[in-house]
Amino acid sequence: MKILDHISKLSGKYFTNMKTGELLTILDGDVFIIEDVATKMFFSILSDILTSIVMFVFLIRLQFDLLAITVVLQVLMLITQLKFTKMISYKTQSIRKTMGNLSNVVQEFIAGIMHIVTLDAKKKFFTQFFSIGKTYVKQGINLETTMSVSMVCANLISTIVTVGILGYGGIR
Numbered sequence: 001m002k003i004l005d006h007i008s009k010l011s012g013k014y015f016t017n018m019k020t021g022e023l024l025t026i027l028d029g030d031v032f033i034i035e036d037v038a039t040k041m042f043f044s045i046l047s048d049i050l051t052s053i054v055m056f057v058f059l060i061r062l063q064f065d066l067l068a069i070t071v072v073l074q075v076l077m078l079i080t081q082l083k084f085t086k087m088i089s090y091k092t093q094s095i096r097k098t099m100g101n102l103s104n105v106v107q108e109f110i111a112g113i114m115h116i117v118t119l120d121a122k123k124k125f126f127t128q129f130f131s132i133g134k135t136y137v138k139q140g141i142n143l144e145t146t147m148s149v150s151m152v153c154a155n156l157i158s159t160i161v162t163v164g165i166l167g168y169g170g171i172r
Helices: 002-008 012-017 020-062 064-111 113-119 122-171
Strands: none
Touching: 020 064, 064 122
16 A cells, blocks of 8 residues: 555656556566565574674684684675675666566557457567567576575575684684
8 A cells, every 4th residue: 555655646757757567567576576575584684693693702702813704704795795686686677677568568459459450460569579578588587597696605605604614613
């Protein structure tokens, strides 16, 4: 309801530049994405905070130099994840726009179905539809790949931190 209330308060200029398909895609898809991300992020942040506090206390008591190495690696992880977040955000916006274009093509087809049947213009519609659909699929694969690489990088740095703590701590 808050989203619909917010949309109703937007200026006419916004709606002039925004196609109906894009707006429907935002309303339909982004609400579920936000809910999903918010839930996952809450538990992930809570887990990370608790783990960090416990590790911090142990490392201060055991070895301060190991704590410094861990902090540096964690900063490295933060920087890489910020870069991936920007990439993912850009790619998500691109996908949203493509999906909006796809919705517009379908809406125009449905709105002008009588003219399309009369003029036998199905080929043009399907050519445009499949072209945009192909772009959408490529962008989706690209986004999923970027998200997977982001997770791999985070897991790799996390593993390096763990191995470093255990290995360096074991040597000392």
